[in-house]
Amino acid sequence: MLCALALTVGFSINYQLVMDAFSGKTVATPVGKTVPPATGTASSVVTNAYPDLVELEELDELLAEGALLVDARNLAAYRISHPLGAVPMPLEELTTRLPRFMQQVPRDRVLIVYCTGFGCPDSFDLGARLLREGYRQVRVFEGGFPLWRDEGRPLAEGLE
Amino acid sequence: MTRLSAIVYHLSRLGLAAVFIYAGFIKAVDPVTFAGQIANYQILPYAWNYLVAATLPYLELLCGVLLLLNQRVRPALLVLFVLNVIFMLALTSAIIRGFDIDCGCFKPDAENRTSPLMALWRDIGLLLLMIPTWLLHDRRQPAEHNK
Numbered sequence: 064m065l066c067a068l069a070l071t072v073g074f075s076i077n078y079q080l081v082m083d084a085f086s087g088k089t090v091a092t093p094v095g096k097t098v099p100p101a102t103g104t105a106s107s108v109v110t111n112a113y114p115d116l117v118e119l120e121e122l123d124e125l126l127a128e129g130a131l132l133v134d135a136r137n138l139a140a141y142r143i144s145h146p147l148g149a150v151p152m153p154l155e156e157l158t159t160r161l162p163r164f165m166q167q168v169p170r171d172r173v174l175i176v177y178c179t180g181f182g183c184p185d186s187f188d189l190g191a192r193l194l195r196e197g198y199r200q201v202r203v204f205e206g207g208f209p210l211w212r213d214e215g216r217p218l219a220e221g222l223e
Numbered sequence: 224m225t226r227l228s229a230i231v232y233h234l235s236r237l238g239l240a241a242v243f244i245y246a247g248f249i250k251a252v253d254p255v256t257f258a259g260q261i262a263n264y265q266i267l268p269y270a271w272n273y274l275v276a277a278t279l280p281y282l283e284l285l286c287g288v289l290l291l292l293n294q295r296v297r298p299a300l301l302v303l304f305v306l307n308v309i310f311m312l313a314l315t316s317a318i319i320r321g322f323d324i325d326c327g328c329f330k331p332d333a334e335n336r337t338s339p340l341m342a343l344w345r346d347i348g349l350l351l352l353m354i355p356t357w358l359l360h361d362r363r364q365p366a367e368h369n370k
Contacts, residue, residue, distance in 0.1 A: 065289075065298050069282035077254050077277030084258070084273035180324070181262035181272070184255075209263060209324060 114176065114190030117202035119214060122175060125202070130173035133193070135185040136208065138222065145208065146177075147217035154185055157192065165196060173200040180207035232359035235352045240290035242349065243303060246329055247284030254280070260327030264313050265320075282306070296360045300353055307353075311346045314339040 074081060117125065126132070132149035134141050141151040152160055168174075174193055178185040190201045204211075212218060250257040258276035261267065267275065283306070286299040310328075317324060317339040326342035337345075 065285065065295070065302055066282060069285040070278045072285075073251075073278035073281035074274075076251075076281075077273075080254060081270075081274050081277050084270040181259035183259060205262075209322070213320075213322060 114187065114194060114201040114203045117175060117204050119204075119206060119210065122202075122204055125173050125175060128173070130175050130202075131168060132204075133174050133176045133189065134208075135176055135178040135183075135189040140179070140208070142220070142222050144212070144218050144220055146211050147219045149177075149219075151222065152176075152189060154188055157189075161192075161196070168198075170197045171199055173202070174198055175202050175204050177204040177207040177211070180209040181205050183207055228359050231355050235356045235359075236290050236293065236296065239300075239303065239349065239352055239356060240287045243283045243287035244291065245287075247280045247282070247287055249329055250276070251280035251284060257327060260325060263322070263324040263327070264317055265322075266313060266316065279306075290356075297357065300357050300360075304350070304353055307346050307350055311343060311350075314343045314346065318343070 122130075126148075132146050134145050134149045134151050135154060136145075136151075137153045138151060138156070141149075141153070145151070150164065152164065174190075176186040176190045176193065178189075186203045186205075186207065190203045193201045254273070254276045257280065258273045261275055262272040282302065286303050289295045289299040290303075314326060322339065324339065326337045326339055328337055328342050328345070
């Protein structure tokens with residue numbers, strides 16, 4: 064009785080969320096965070112685009128084809144350990160790092176954004192921002208750094 | 224029921240109520256983050272993490288409120304006991320598999336996150352707190368009825 068009441072209330076309140084999850088839609092939308100509006104002219108085409116997800120198996124294929132890993136975690140976490148070849152791009156340093164990144168990385172390169180694993184919204188925030196800046200193939204790796212590390216993928220330490 | 228056992232009963236009851244109301248509320252307001260924390264355990268299929276995240280906080284909240292109001296104490300304790308045992312099994316599985324994840328017990332905090340081992344110790348503490356609440360609730364009833 065107790066359980067049924069609580070489960071019914073919870074399910075009713077979060078009906079849409081659960082339905083979205085079971086229908087395979089991306090539901091890990093950013094919570095409580097906003098991305099600063101993009102500046103410049105490159106963002107005008109896809110203002111509301113949202114990055115698609117990528118699973119580990121496909122991630123391997125994309126990386127073999129030249130995709131670039133982009134780390135949305137903070138710099139301290141990046142310095143301790145990060146996937147080999149990943150570029151640091153913490154949200155709080157976007158204004159300083161993004162212009163240089165955009166000069167060096169062509170818009171048609173596949174970007175794989177990740178942060179601290181399932182539920183972390185920063186990768187979606189950063190992915191949406193990169194799409195608005197004109198990058199056409201931005202994917203989010205939801206398992207993030209924890210899954211990469213736990214699957215025994217190559218790691219590196221230090222800053223760049 | 225002696226004065227001391229009454230104090231112990233109410234303190235443990237209110238302590239448990241506070242913990243589970245806080246835990247339930249903080250997860251109920253952000254089910255997506257909580258779903259992510261459950262997904263980090265890599266136990267359930269992807270969508271099921273969201274179903275659990277959508278419902279579990281309300282179970283914790285309801286049981287916590289019942290403990291707070293001193294109503295249906297034993298059924299609420301039984302549910303929380305079962306939940307706690309499930310949490311401990313999940314934490315143990317995360318520890319065995321060597322996952323360095325946030326336990327997902329309360330609000331996610333990158334600066335002060337709780338490791339699975341710390342959370343396991345805390346859950347043992349909660350289980351220990353449930354014992355006097357359960358036992359003393361039984362003894363409390365005749366005294367309450369005799370008033």
